[in-house]
Amino acid sequence: MFKDTIIEKMEHNDMTSQDIKQYLDDICLWYEEGGEQLVTDKLSDAMKTYENHINDILNKIEEKL
């Protein structure tokens, strides 16, 4: 019901992003599996993954300096 309501709102606002829908799916799944904490953890994990990618690249650039 939650997801449907949000998607309905998106459509009402003419938002068609498939990415947002995918993230919404993920968030709903995480919530079902582990509640609020898992949603927070998964979002933080996603950012940490980006952070690790960025750090790898920054280290490579640093080596070139």
Next chain:
Amino acid sequence: MIRIKKLEIEGFRGFPAKCKELEFSKPTTLIFGDNHQGKSSILNAIEWCFYGDQCYGAKSRIRERVGNWEPINRYANFASVNILIQAEEGNYTIKRLERRGEGKRGKSLEITLPDRSSKKEENAEIELSKLIGLNFIDFSTTVYQHQETIRDVVVQKPKEQSEAIDRLLGLSIFRDIGAAIKKADIRQFQREMAKRIDTIQSRIQQTLDIRQRDLNEKEKEAIEIGVEKKFLNQKGVLILAKDLSDAMDNFAKDIGLIPRTIILPMSWIEVASFINNEKEELDRLWSESPEVKNQVSLTTKRSEGLNLKSEIDECQKNLVNVNLQIKRYIDENGSEEIIGDQIKQIFDKTNIIVDQIKLLNPKSKLFEEGIAILRNVGADSTLSICPLCGQKFPNLLSHLEKEWNDKITQMTANLHDQENELTKQKSELEDKKYQLFNLNKNQKRLEADLQRVLVKIIDYLGKKISIDEDLSVLLDNEINSLSKKLEKINSSIKAKRENLNQVYKLIEKVNISFDTIKLKEKINEIGMIKKSSEYDKLEKLRDQIAKFIKDIETIGDLISEVTKEEAKSKLKTSGDEISSYFKKITNNPAIERLIIEVREGRSSGNEYQFCDQDGKELNPILSLGDLNALALSFFLGLIKTHPHQINFVIMDDPSQSLGQEQKKRLVSVLDDVCGAGKEIIIATTDSELRNFIETSLIKSKSIYEVTKWNPKTGAEIVKIK
């Protein structure tokens, strides 16, 4: 529409054994009993049968079910709950079972459908989910009124109140997910990463500036040592390397040696190792050049000679000094023999004095004994005339005794003084003797040192020396001869050293040219970073993160918007009912109408403000009973106006803070809810509420009393009505 018809519990929570079957055949079923008799266990059993593991732990969102809450009673080996459900299409039987210590394998669910067929486990869960039509969170807030819902509204803290009302409105998931997104603080991550990327970008520029400055300095240095600008490139450095190689060959020929083959660099990058090899080779050639070798050998030999010369001079000088000291000492104090004689004489004199002191003691004793005898014969009183001079003397004996004692004391003191004086003289002489001994010892050591140096000189000169030759002079001659040879060789080497320096200078030129190219290449490489695939990836990642954050924040914004809209929409349809129930339960004459305003919360979820018909804020004047009534009004008002396929409500201890009159009026509201076709299952410890239900509730009701609970058998359930 579904309703519960029967409930069987065994081994669940407060019921270790099988308890009496409960029937829900009337619109209202009251379960009454004191605290800790198992009332809540009965209500929990319905929830557990419907939702299993979902109804406890952190994800249940029910505080009292986080931690040690478990379905199986501590004295039971399994928990089992059976529910008979009546639906429009027929009856369903749900049986949930969990065995202790068997993990997932010990958990089972079976549902029997109206056509008598049955489904188990996952299929049963799917069937049950369709039958109930509500997820656990919605069930636990909109069908089941938990005790803590009322406590949170009554607590009068705006945040907890708003959260409880959001949950009563069925907005738990909206609120939770909104809060989870905010808690993740992804924007902070982005800021942190942007900072790091900015830092590396400025580091790139700074490093580029530093390298460029280094290059300018290096080029200036190169020109100063005579490298033409045309050689400060990859081709130029190879030309300089070739020049260096030729110069090395010429230098080797000049000093009469054959150089090792060092391969010329094919590219500028090989120049570094070429320079090192050439440097090593140049050092080797120079050190192995015959003239240099000879020079080193002569220098070493001369240095050894000079050291020996210095040693012998030192030894001789010291010996002369000590001899002089000994002579002076003997002149002043006499030889060791003379001093020895003097000591002996003093020794003899001392012995004589010691003997004299020894003799004084018997004399003194004899005198004392004579005086004592005379005293004994009474001479002391009679003898008053001196027998020697005939003069009259009163107390003659005492006088004589004193005179004797004074004389003896004086004599002894004189002798001791003489003895001390002799002892002092003896000590002084012994010191002198010791000093002379040390001087002689030092003289012998220096003589031995001199002998050793002389042996070394003989060895150094490497020839036989006749006894009448002066070694010091021979050593001087040898050193002079070596100096002359060195002078000759040095002038020959000087010209070759100039050639050597020319080659070193060429090495320096190649080196500086190479360093210049290396810096240019580094600058080029740093300049290329911004065009590299890594940099491109970095930019893409930055964009991806920005998009990710924007998308997640959009979801967060949508949730906030929808949470507010949903609350408003529900309150629009239920507001009148909630207000009416609130007014009915509280009967507050000042409140004609309860108006609920919804605002977007500062953290997540909504914030609610309760006003009266004139828009005056009510929160400050609401009593605990009013707040309890407010929670119940929300719960019951929403149930009446937002029906779902579950046709019953569960209320656990709803009258916690209500006054007597409010309880009575609550019963009238319950009548109204029953009148709308809902069945009510209500558990309470409140005997007043029970009485009102028994006496005032118009709709028919069943009453169960739960009593005599003990840990091993559970409670006794008695159907009163």
